[in-house]
Amino acid sequence: MAIQRWVCRWRRGCLLAIASALTVAACSGAPGAARAGWEADNPLKPIPRVPLGAAINLLALKTPPTPERVRLGRWLFFDRRLSADNTLSCASCHQPEHGFSQRTSTAVGIGGRRGRRKVPPLINLAVFRPPTAFQTGPEAAYFWDGRATSLERQVIGPIANADEMGSTAEGMIRTLERVSAYRPYFVQAFGDRRITNERVAHAIADYERTRLSGNSPVDRWKLGHEENAVTDAVKRGYALFAGKAECGHCHLAAGFAGGAFHNIGIGWDADRKAFADDGRHAVTKGSVFETWPGTFKAPTLRDVSRHPPYMHDGSIPTLRAVVEYYNRGANPNPYLSAFIHPLGLSTTEIDDIVAFLNALDGDGWQDDGPSQFPR
Numbered sequence: 001m002a003i004q005r006w007v008c009r010w011r012r013g014c015l016l017a018i019a020s021a022l023t024v025a026a027c028s029g030a031p032g033a034a035r036a037g038w039e040a041d042n043p044l045k046p047i048p049r050v051p052l053g054a055a056i057n058l059l060a061l062k063t064p065p066t067p068e069r070v071r072l073g074r075w076l077f078f079d080r081r082l083s084a085d086n087t088l089s090c091a092s093c094h095q096p097e098h099g100f101s102q103r104t105s106t107a108v109g110i111g112g113r114r115g116r117r118k119v120p121p122l123i124n125l126a127v128f129r130p131p132t133a134f135q136t137g138p139e140a141a142y143f144w145d146g147r148a149t150s151l152e153r154q155v156i157g158p159i160a161n162a163d164e165m166g167s168t169a170e171g172m173i174r175t176l177e178r179v180s181a182y183r184p185y186f187v188q189a190f191g192d193r194r195i196t197n198e199r200v201a202h203a204i205a206d207y208e209r210t211r212l213s214g215n216s217p218v219d220r221w222k223l224g225h226e227e228n229a230v231t232d233a234v235k236r237g238y239a240l241f242a243g244k245a246e247c248g249h250c251h252l253a254a255g256f257a258g259g260a261f262h263n264i265g266i267g268w269d270a271d272r273k274a275f276a277d278d279g280r281h282a283v284t285k286g287s288v289f290e291t292w293p294g295t296f297k298a299p300t301l302r303d304v305s306r307h308p309p310y311m312h313d314g315s316i317p318t319l320r321a322v323v324e325y326y327n328r329g330a331n332p333n334p335y336l337s338a339f340i341h342p343l344g345l346s347t348t349e350i351d352d353i354v355a356f357l358n359a360l361d362g363d364g365w366q367d368d369g370p371s372q373f374p375r
């Protein structure tokens, strides 16, 4: 009895003490309490398992992502302080609700400035290898024209681009150094508190690598053998995609990822007889890997329904319009891929392919981002 009364008194005392400590911490804005806030909002998480069909084993990469770098990268990816005027983060253009893409035809950057290309989605980027070496050469190829050969190399670009985040690499480092609460997370991720371009790039790239998409209705049907995961229209659409419509020449590799460079006529100006954007050609000109003008990377078709309009210039408004474009043989031009020609698809067949494309919406990548940041 006596013991019970004592435990009771002790418990009450303790609870009171904890409650008052929390109140004091909350009212005084004590750093410990604040840190607990942003840490609880962005906890360390195990590296995600591969969703069905994504075909990417993060732990098998040469330098696998670590939970510490991914957590730091998640903050940095969403942190608007990385831009010149604190208005933009990577997520302002790579919007999580649209598959980390954007629903405008070309990117909208700092001060509303328009870029010239559509924001690509950031899913399943951990492994993005062109399927045939002879077409490109590099190990991996990021951007519509494949000019970046690793995710790390790509990160500082937008931060220092006058039309994107408008800052400079040095400006960004100075900003981050002023946020003293970031330091412990650089220590956790890299062993000491130095903040460098390479470290920022590595952390953000590791966060990007964990945006995996799989387990779509098509994966569950084709790989999981769930006959009812998709409708008959989707099944017919798949058969057309891989057969009569010949989409598979360029889009079937590595789980609908595409990856190689082709000319499908987007941006061709028949009067000027030129492309508005030469794409891969401008990158490879003069090298042994030189490609024709108007060639662009075949993008992933996973979660493609989430980010219209389509193509590198966002010129095609809907998936149906994309399939109609292929069906009429695209924009004929001297460099058009040999795989492109009029397809003779009926209206129902077009509907079926669109149904199939919509059934490539997967999960594993979704993330609203952190709501609190180290201060």
Ligand code: HEC
Binding pocket: 077, 088, 089, 090, 091, 092, 093, 094, 107, 108, 109, 110, 115, 117, 118, 119, 120, 121, 122, 125, 141, 142, 143, 144, 145, 151, 154, 155, 156, 158, 159, 163, 164, 165, 204, 208
């Ligand atoms: C102003 C809008 C904007 C901002 C801000 C922005 N991006 Fe991008 N991003 C783009 C556009 C547009 C492209 C395509 C450019 C091209 O292909 O030439 C792109 C391409 C990429 C790619 C290549 C994807 C692929 O499929 O090849 C990656 C990765 C990427 N961005 C990551 C980032 C990161 C990380 C940040 C923040 C540091 C960021 N972006 C900030 C607009 C933006």
Ligand code: HEC
Binding pocket: 241, 245, 246, 247, 248, 249, 250, 251, 261, 262, 263, 264, 266, 296, 297, 298, 299, 300, 301, 304, 309, 310, 311, 312, 313, 319, 322, 323, 326, 327, 337, 339, 340, 353
């Ligand atoms: C010759 C190779 C090739 C073939 C065949 C092909 N595509 Fe493409 N696809 C591409 C390339 C390259 C792009 C990007 C072109 C650009 O932006 O200029 C693209 C873009 C797309 C896009 C837009 C994706 C986005 O994020 O903007 C969709 C959707 C698409 N293709 C679906 C299909 C379908 C459906 C078929 C079959 C009817 C097909 N493709 C056949 C190479 C091909």
